[in-house]
Amino acid sequence: MKGSYDYRLVALSVFIAVLASYAALELSARTTAARGRVRLAWIAGGAIAMGLGIWSMHYIGMLAFSLPVSVLYDWPTVLISLLAAVFASAVALFVVSRRRLDWPRALAGSVIMGSGIATMHYTGMAAMRLPAICSYRPSLLILSVGLAIAISLVAIWLTFHFREDDRASAGWKIGCAVIMGASIPTMHYTGMAAAQFTPSSGPLDTSHVVSTSTLGFTGVSAVTLLVLGVAVVTASIERRFSIQKLQLSASERLYQLLVNGVKDYAIFMLTPEGNVSSWNPGAERTKGYRSEEIIGRHFSCFYPEEDRSSKPAQQLQRAITEGSAEDEGWRVRKDGSKFWADAVVTALWDSEGVLQGFSKVTRDITERKQAEDSVREVSGRLLQIQDEERRHFARELHDSAGQMLAALHMNLVALEAEASTISGSAANLVHKNLDLVAELSKEVRTISHLLHPPLLDDLGLSAAIRDYVQGFAERSKINVDLEIPTEFGRLPREFETAIFRVVQESLTNIHRHSESPIARIRISHSEKTVSVEIQDEGKGMSPEKRSELKLTGKAGVGIRGMRERLRQLGGTLEIEPGRNGPGTVVIARLPASNTRG
Amino acid sequence: MRILIVDDHEAVREGVRAILTKRNDIEVCGEAVNGQEAIEKAFELRPDLIILDINMPILGGISAAKEIKTRLPQVLILLFSMHQSNQLIREAQLLGVQGYVNKGQAGAMLLTAVDAVFSMKTFFPSPIG
Numbered sequence: 001m002k003g004s005y006d007y008r009l010v011a012l013s014v015f016i017a018v019l020a021s022y023a024a025l026e027l028s029a030r031t032t033a034a035r036g037r038v039r040l041a042w043i044a045g046g047a048i049a050m051g052l053g054i055w056s057m058h059y060i061g062m063l064a065f066s067l068p069v070s071v072l073y074d075w076p077t078v079l080i081s082l083l084a085a086v087f088a089s090a091v092a093l094f095v096v097s098r099r100r101l102d103w104p105r106a107l108a109g110s111v112i113m114g115s116g117i118a119t120m121h122y123t124g125m126a127a128m129r130l131p132a133i134c135s136y137r138p139s140l141l142i143l144s145v146g147l148a149i150a151i152s153l154v155a156i157w158l159t160f161h162f163r164e165d166d167r168a169s170a171g172w173k174i175g176c177a178v179i180m181g182a183s184i185p186t187m188h189y190t191g192m193a194a195a196q197f198t199p200s201s202g203p204l205d206t207s208h209v210v211s212t213s214t215l216g217f218t219g220v221s222a223v224t225l226l227v228l229g230v231a232v233v234t235a236s237i238e239r240r241f242s243i244q245k246l247q248l249s250a251s252e253r254l255y256q257l258l259v260n261g262v263k264d265y266a267i268f269m270l271t272p273e274g275n276v277s278s279w280n281p282g283a284e285r286t287k288g289y290r291s292e293e294i295i296g297r298h299f300s301c302f303y304p305e306e307d308r309s310s311k312p313a314q315q316l317q318r319a320i321t322e323g324s325a326e327d328e329g330w331r332v333r334k335d336g337s338k339f340w341a342d343a344v345v346t347a348l349w350d351s352e353g354v355l356q357g358f359s360k361v362t363r364d365i366t367e368r369k370q371a372e373d374s375v376r377e378v379s380g381r382l383l384q385i386q387d388e389e390r391r392h393f394a395r396e397l398h399d400s401a402g403q404m405l406a407a408l409h410m411n412l413v414a415l416e417a418e419a420s421t422i423s424g425s426a427a428n429l430v431h432k433n434l435d436l437v438a439e440l441s442k443e444v445r446t447i448s449h450l451l452h453p454p455l456l457d458d459l460g461l462s463a464a465i466r467d468y469v470q471g472f473a474e475r476s477k478i479n480v481d482l483e484i485p486t487e488f489g490r491l492p493r494e495f496e497t498a499i500f501r502v503v504q505e506s507l508t509n510i511h512r513h514s515e516s517p518i519a520r521i522r523i524s525h526s527e528k529t530v531s532v533e534i535q536d537e538g539k540g541m542s543p544e545k546r547s548e549l550k551l552t553g554k555a556g557v558g559i560r561g562m563r564e565r566l567r568q569l570g571g572t573l574e575i576e577p578g579r580n581g582p583g584t585v586v587i588a589r590l591p592a593s594n595t596r597g
Numbered sequence: 598m599r600i601l602i603v604d605d606h607e608a609v610r611e612g613v614r615a616i617l618t619k620r621n622d623i624e625v626c627g628e629a630v631n632g633q634e635a636i637e638k639a640f641e642l643r644p645d646l647i648i649l650d651i652n653m654p655i656l657g658g659i660s661a662a663k664e665i666k667t668r669l670p671q672v673l674i675l676l677f678s679m680h681q682s683n684q685l686i687r688e689a690q691l692l693g694v695q696g697y698v699n700k701g702q703a704g705a706m707l708l709t710a711v712d713a714v715f716s717m718k719t720f721f722p723s724p725i726g
Contacts, residue, residue: 398679399652399679402700402701403606403608403609403679403700404608405701406609406612406679406700406701406703407606407608407609407611407612408608408612409612409701409703409704410609410612410613410615410616410703410704410707411615412704413615413616413704413705414612414615414616414618414619415615417619434704438701441701442701445681445701454679454680455680455684455685458651458680459680459682459684459685459688462684463682463684463685463688464684466684467682467683467684470683
């Protein structure tokens with residue numbers, strides 16, 4: 001008895017096989033990526049989809065084959081064949097989704113899978129109920145089982161190697177699916193070729209039979225296509241999520257590496273309330289706490305006792321309003337030792353604008369601070385030494401050279417009258433010498449005054465400043481209003497020099513830069529401080545210049561000089577905008593406790 | 598007129614002496630090198646006028662002038678200094694001395710100042726500009 005094929009249905013069976021293979025590739029990738037119960041679910045779902053695919057390929061193939069007699073199917077046997085297909089698919093998915101694939105494992109897997117497919121095929125054949133006897137040619141039967149195993153091996157191998165999401169481009173995957181999809185029908189049709197149908201008139205077991213019909217094949221195809229389609233779509237959506245997750249976790253890992261690799265900076269996070277929520281090795285090294293000791297504690301414990309109640313909260317508040325807040329200052333380690341830190345707090349907001357917490361990056365810059373301090377100390381000392389040297393030269397010129405020139409002048413005056421009795425030329429010579437001496441005296445006086453006003457030492461600050469201010473007012477045409485107590489008394493020499501220099505420098509600045517018609521100087525002496533204020537009503541410092549001065553502490557040589565002189569003596573210098581209206585005010589303060597001369 | 602010269606610089610004292618001895622009506626009755634010695638010599642020599650340097654060791658001219666003014670009010674005093682300072686001139690006036698002469702201008706001014714003081718006037722330079 002000869003059968004014939006409906007090639008349209010053959011083509012459909014091949015298409016279903018290719019689709020099932022493609023689904024298998026996608027599903028195996030998901031199965032590999034998943035862990036635990038999710039993995040089991042993927043294997044189960046995948047096996048059902050694939051098994052259904054292989055099984056329906058078989059039955060569509062059977063429908064394509066028509067015999068001159070009517071064929072019925074025993075449905076329990078059909079069900080068993082479906083289970084065999086699902087089992088074979090489950091084995092295949094399990095094998096390919098392992099981390100490693102070696103030859104024994106691949107072979108064992110393909111033998112089980114191939115046998116499963118063959119079982120499915122021949123069980124399906126056994127489900128046929130028809131008025132004919134089906135027998136098999138042994139050679140083709142063995143070939144078909146061999147093909148099933150070989151195809152399984154190829155399928156397992158290809159799937160294993162192309163399961164990785166990043167390695168398999170869509171083209172490769174489709175190529176594999178076509179190869180695998182073409183091989184399954186090959187096995188099927190080889191098996192069909194092995195079958196021989198001989199008509200018989202024996203009684204037909206018609207219990208549990210179903211007939212195949214157009215409706216049946218349409219239903220099988222539709223359900224299969226739907227199931228496979230859903231499987232493919234689900235798998236590809238899952239893949240996309242999984243790639244994102246993979247990328248996210250990769251960047252998270254990189255981020256962790258970065259933060260944990262940094263040893264010179266403490267990098268940690270705070271909750272919106274200011275409790276420590278993460279901790280890197282740099283933080284442990286800088287602050288001495290291990291992460292389990294510090295996480296959950298409020299970050300104010302890093303601040304010295306005196307700052308604890310106000311500064312931490314201020315920092316967070318500033319970070320909230322300004323985005324971030326930088327601060328330089330003393331911090332305390334776990335063991336109580338202090339270090340000078342440069343710290344930046346940054347507020348962290350989510351996309352809805354809800355405060356998630358803060359990041360804090362702190363660096364121990366004690367060494368830099370010490371270096372800066374010692375540079376400042378040295379420059380301050382240099383200024384003092386310079387002042388001292390200048391004073392020394394000025395005194396020498398004033399006391400020694402100046403006095404001798406004065407004596408010389410008097411002697412020449414005494415000589416002048418007598419010289420005229422000797423000769424006209426002698427008198428003339430004496431007269432010329434008198435002029436020279438007068439000139440020289442003036443030079444010496446000017447130089448000594450520029451170096452250091454001798455009056456400052458001899459008569460004190462009050463007199464020296466009054467004289468200086470008077471001279472300045474006349475030279476500059478700036479009206480200077482000086483307020484200094486009449487009984488100001490004497491201060492130690494360095495204090496008088498420092499204050500005199502501050503006044504001198506400030507007045508010079510006013511003259512050069514401010515365009516102010518007036519300057520006010522107020523010098524006062526209280527129990528605790530000597531303070532000097534020099535105010536002008538000029539154009540004032542530009543806001544940029546002022547903020548630069550405030551932020552960086554950088555200032556011109558003159559201001560820096562004033563500041564260092566005062567710092568050497570425990571004092572301070574501030575420069576502020578004018579209090580009432582335009583202009584600038586320079587405020588110098590010195591501790592009075594140090595001023596007992 | 599008997600004048601006591603007080604200055605810690607010998608050259609200056611000699612210069613002053615050279616100028617004063619040009620005049621026959623002036624007698625330099627003595628010299629002192631600091632404020633302390635000036636007070637002692639003032640009591641001892643009872644000069645009519647003291648030419649008194651301000652910056653001197655041991656005791657300065659200002660302190661010595663105060664002392665002499667209270668204890669020997671009849672003695673005339675001309676302060677004598679290297680400083681050209683309006684403050685100093687004001688201070689000298691407040692102190693009650695009769696005059697102030699800048700050393701740098703002594704060659705030209707000293708005799709004028711001495712004469713002024715002797716004729717019961719005061720001699721202070723006009724404020725320096």
